[in-house]
Amino acid sequence: MELSENIMQLITRHLNDEASKEEQAELESWLRESPVNKQEYDAYVKLWEDSSGIVLKHRFDTSAAWEKVQKKIQPLPGIAPVKRGVVISFKRLAVAAAIIVFVSATALYLYNRNEENSWKTIAALQNNQQVTMPDGTVIRLRKGSTLRYQEDFGDKERTTKLSGEAFFEVQHDEQKPFKVYTADAVVEVLGTSFLVRNTDSLDEVVVNSGRVRFAERGDISRQVILTKGQKAELVNKQFTRDTVLNSNYLSWENGKLIFHNTPLKQAVEDIGNLYNISIVLAPDVKEHADSISIKAEFDKQTLEQVIDEIQLMTGLKASRENGVVVLGK
């Protein structure tokens, strides 16, 4: 069907959200004229959407590129390229070494003394634990996790150290950034709510509201900025960004798992995460796992109940092997 130039122009403007109210009305009345018109219109909408994915046919490595660009735009003072050869005598070197040893020993001593005196520890041993900090920030600490904070928390800055997993609802205070350190990462915010999960192999940050800066601890210039609905993982010094699809990252806190056409692979991961157990798909299931999606809601159910329901829904059978749940045919 050949569309008139006028209609084509209306569609073109409409697709880019540039149609005026009158044009929009005109287009709608044309759509009502016949189902064929609607069909044509739908085809154009589909083309418009499909083409924007297709034009981005290559995936370029943004973090690697940022690293390169970042080096070019912010040369660190003191490591500017040396232009002429420098000869350092042994004597000078020895003096320098002695100074370095002295300074670092003193610093280490002062640092350790400082550590002992001013860090408080909260450990959630038996249960999840909720802490309200002096500044009003609420921290929900997952069972098995430890949070440390300075005694003078909130005086000058708000610094915490986390090992494990916690959800933070940070009171806004522009003057005092809120920081969470893990072994490998630094997360910094002004006021927002977000989750930090830290295991031996990864750090994960999920942002529920506001803006969060997630940096590598060893080199804070390596960082990503996350906003509401975004998450990122830091594994082996590499950041991977993703979109938050559901609220299951908080299941350990509220006991709820919500799957809304969630891919089986993701669902299994979320369940495993909540019950602290490994769930894997048998090889023959893995092959077509992408085609299986789960629609279900669980509210504080036991692992057995959840697994039963997954079995019912997927027709798969669960078995336990060495503490690992395997879903197979």
Next chain:
Amino acid sequence: MHIENDLPYQRFQEVFEQYYNPLCNYAFSFVNDLSSSEDIVQETFVKIWEKKQDIITSEGLRFYLFTAVRNNCLTHLQKAKKVPVVELNDYDAADEQMPVRQEVKDETDYRSHLAAAMDQLPPKCREVFMLSRMSKQSYKEIADTLGVSIKTVENQIGKALKILRAYVKDRKMILLILIFLFYFLK
């Protein structure tokens, strides 16, 4: 860790993370080479940081980026022209059959088919359409980047959509023709 209230820097990084991939794809549509595309886009960002800091926090940054990358690509192509990389004698009968074979193979894949169709749009039409889909800019911004009127942009977008629509509709027919041609050429 001290993060100063360095707004331009934060914004710069955000924009980089958001647009690096689309810009590289945009550059690729001109220079057809992955690493040159990345070089061009990275250089563009570095130059903006060094010389055009004021633009980083302005609304026009996205427009500026796509325009600058386009200009740098054209410059790159002009420079490259002086060094003949592809000689005409590289062209032989084996190459000639390649595209046909490729398309028959990809026919089952709607996406790659649509991609092939976009590649075959008339050059001006293709450029307008690709820029629109990659940058998601307004027609006014696209018109300014390319130095044409809004009317032209709208017409070219409409034209591209019509061609692609016909292409998608007729792809079964085209497949038959291609298979026929393929046999015929063999």
